[in-house]
Amino acid sequence: MGIGNIVFLLLLGAAAWWFARNVGRVKRNIGLGRDEDRSDRSAERWATMARVALGQGKMGTRPVAAVLHFFVYVGFVIINIEVLEILIDGIFGTHRVFSFLGGLYNVLIGSFEWLALAVLVSCLVFLVRRNLIKLKRFVMKDLDGWPRTDANLILVTEVLLMGAFLTMNAADLLLQQRGAEHYTQAGTFPVSGMLAPLLAGISDGGLVAVERGMWWFHIIGILAFLNYLPYSKHFHILLAFPNTYFSNLRPKTELKNMERVMGEVKSMMDPSVPPPAPNPPRVLAGAELPERFGAKDVTDLTWKQLLDAYTCTECGRCTSECPANRTGKLLSPRKIMMDTRDRLEEVGRSIDAKGKWEDDGKALLGSYITEEELWACTTCNACAEVCPVNIDPVGIIMDLRRYLVMEESKVPPALASMITNVENNGAPWQMAQSDRLKWAETE
Amino acid sequence: MADFMASGETPEVLFWVGCAGSFDDRARKITKAFVRILNAAKVKFAVLGTEESCTGDPARRAGNEFLFQMQAQTNIAVLNGYEVKRIVTACPHCFNTLKNEYPALGGSYEVMHHTQFINALLKEGRIKVEGGDFKGKRITFHDPCYLGRGNGEYEAPREVLLKLDAALVEMKNSRKNGLCCGAGGAQMFKEAEPGNKEVNIERTEDALATAPNVIAAGCPFCNTMLTDGVKHFNKEGEIVVKDVAELIAEAGEL
Incomplete structure (x- = not known):
């Protein structure tokens, strides 16, 4: 075993360890949410995941993005077969260990090359759409700062990785043609074959350096990229699968019943029903959390709402469909999801630093999301409908509204009158219950 | 009862x-x-x-x-x-x-x-309608969010409207991606948050782009919002906003 193999193994081990550590951290953060049962209807859940995540079933509403994204998606999945070979070669010092597959290997390598080209071109087009054409949903202020850099970093990395892969193959092809030692004849190179003439002037030693250099760049790049995922919106490539599995399968406009309120209302209306016993306090990361109606902070949301936040890849389809956003209101469903993730990360970092959760005087509501955003929502569910990975921003908006109204009595004046009317006369307007049948008398 | x-x-x-x-x-x-x-x-x-x-x-x-x-x-x-x-x-x-x-x-x-x-009444033959006044007219249907996206019902209102022998024209945003009228989520009972446009105006523009004679609604609140929108564009003389039930009742002279 050469020094190269040892270095490779160490790198691989470090990458796997760091990734597992970060996945554990994200899992812990998602676990800070309230319970919610999504264990029912498993056949339907598998089918939803197969259709929406695996089959990209909701991408088609924007055909250009759908086709380009499909290339990148298929490229990512298929080229990972090649990464498997790269890993084995790296560990054992072999070269193109799968080449015994013969004709099949040629077909595989050929198709990887075409896919790599498709990924490369798609990512370039994506960069153009974001930075030159400046599609509205990519230049909105939700994405100012890190999120925009994040998106561009992902695309540039993928371009570089695919470029390295093709350059590596081109050098390999030339070395194979020259009969260089170690470089067994294997594979067909439809795309890198076109690049090869550019490298033809390089000596054998130089080509080996190019081939090895690109090999290392490619695999280190992939390991680095893997570890970048938990810090990035790009985590969606993994989380899209569990997130669609745990989709809301109920009608979108159905709001969840608040059990606690149900107990209190039943006891209020029927004196024979005792008021519900107070819930046992929730202990989270070493701290006791106050019982609240609705949600003030991320710990008041459900684990599924937090998983939604980590799954969001900030594509902005929700915001571009949102009637409030389209008419210039402050609300952006994408920002609701980004805020939820940012706040959850902040809480997670604080727990990591202090070993337990301590109130930091901030909250999702107020420090991140304003009342104005919440009151702009029409609960039309266009955002949830269009989301390619079945995220539900409306649920979060409604939980925050519930906190505002039930815990802080903060409600827009006109809605306060509406609520008074419903309380007093069973209608949102000031109309007498006894007049309910008047319509039958009028002509 | x-x-x-x-x-x-x-x-x-x-x-x-x-x-x-x-x-x-x-x-x-x-x-x-x-x-x-x-x-x-x-x-x-x-x-x-x-x-x-x-x-x-x-x-x-x-x-x-x-x-x-x-x-x-x-x-x-x-x-x-x-x-x-x-x-x-x-x-x-x-x-x-x-x-x-x-x-x-x-x-x-x-x-x-x-x-x-x-x-269902039409399918069972319990009522019959022919186009009447609406024969050949252009009708566009606005999907209520709580009926369509909320509960997956897009076809029933359209099947009913097709009985009118009218030309059913779809707006740019319809069915699953239908645009809200602006009234849902208790918005009906409050002032809109600050913005550069009212949602019902945006939606009425979608409807007007289909050059309709009738905008059909299936919700009393959408009806109000779209009626206001049509007035905003001073089109109330040419375009009527009516509920699906009103159209059927009028066509069938019920």
């Missing part, structure tokens, strides 16, 4: 009129049109009348879960007391609440939106 109970009869369906259908001048016309259809089809139906109360939908969307649940418990007690099995309503918000949100509180009924009910 009390009269049915007293005479020992069971109505085929309970018509949940809703607050808009009971009190709003414009929506009352929808109520009456639907009643004309029910009568023409000889449907034995009941209403709760003064025993009906708000479903609680706007209170719940405004964040007041207590008030919602009190309204729900009150209504469920009345509905269960009368042993109601089937409900039809012309309001998608009442429809959603009765159908999806009452079961968890002890009120389970078969609930239909009036466009589904009318569609």
Whole structure:
């Protein structure tokens, strides 16, 4: 075993360890949410995941993005077969260990090359759409700062990785043609074959350096990229699968019943029903959390709402469909999801630093999301409908509204009158219950 | 409903009129049109009348879960007391609440939106309509969010409208990606948040782009929003906003 193999193994081990550590951290953060049962209807859940995540079933509403994204998606999945070979070669010092597959290997390598080209071109087009054409949903202020850099970093990395892969193959092809030692004849190179003439002037030693250099760049790049995922919106490539599995399968406009309120209302209306016993306090990361109606902070949301936040890849389809956003209101469903993730990360970092959760005087509501955003929502569910990975921003908006109204009595004046009317006369307007049948008398 | 109970009869369906259908001048016309259809089809139906109360939908969307649940418990007690099995309503918000949100509180009924009910009546041959005044007219249908995206019903209102021998023209945003009228989520009862446009104006523009003679609605609140939108563009002389029930009642001269 050469020094190269040892270095490779160490790198691989470090990458796997760091990734597992970060996945554990994200899992812990998602676990800070309230319970919610999504264990029912498993056949339907598998089918939803197969259709929406695996089959990209909701991408088609924007055909250009759908086709380009499909290339990148298929490229990512298929080229990972090649990464498997790269890993084995790296560990054992072999070269193109799968080449015994013969004709099949040629077909595989050929198709990887075409896919790599498709990924490369798609990512370039994506960069153009974001930075030159400046599609509205990519230049909105939700994405100012890190999120925009994040998106561009992902695309540039993928371009570089695919470029390295093709350059590596081109050098390999030339070395194979020259009969260089170690470089067994294997594979067909439809795309890198076109690049090869550019490298033809390089000596054998130089080509080996190019081939090895690109090999290392490619695999280190992939390991680095893997570890970048938990810090990035790009985590969606993994989380899209569990997130669609745990989709809301109920009608979108159905709001969840608040059990606690149900107990209190039943006891209020029927004196024979005792008021519900107070819930046992929730202990989270070493701290006791106050019982609240609705949600003030991320710990008041459900684990599924937090998983939604980590799954969001900030594509902005929700915001571009949102009637409030389209008419210039402050609300952006994408920002609701980004805020939820940012706040959850902040809480997670604080727990990591202090070993337990301590109130930091901030909250999702107020420090991140304003009342104005919440009151702009029409609960039309266009955002949830269009989301390619079945995220539900409306649920979060409604939980925050519930906190505002039930815990802080903060409600827009006109809605306060509406609520008074419903309380007093069973209608949102000031109309007498006894007049309910008047319509039958009028002509 | 009390009269049915007293005479020992069971109505085929309970018509949940809703607050808009009971009190709003414009929506009352929808109520009456639907009643004309029910009568023409000889449907034995009941209403709760003064025993009906708000479903609680706007209170719940405004964040007041207590008030919602009190309204729900009150209504469920009345509905269960009368042993109601089937409900039809012309309001998608009442429809959603009765159908999806009452079961968890002890009120389970078969609930239909009036466009589904009318569609069934037409299919069963209990009413017949021909195009009448609407033959050849351009009609565009605005999907109510709580009927369409909320409950997956896009076809019933369209199937009904097709009976009018009219040209059914679709807006740029329809069915799953239909644009909201701006009234949902208790917005109907408050001022819009600051922005550069009203949602109903944006939606009315979508509708006007289809050059319609009629904008068809299936919700009293959408109806108000779109009617206001059409007035905003001074088009009320050329374009009418009507509920699906009104169109059928008028075409069938019911």
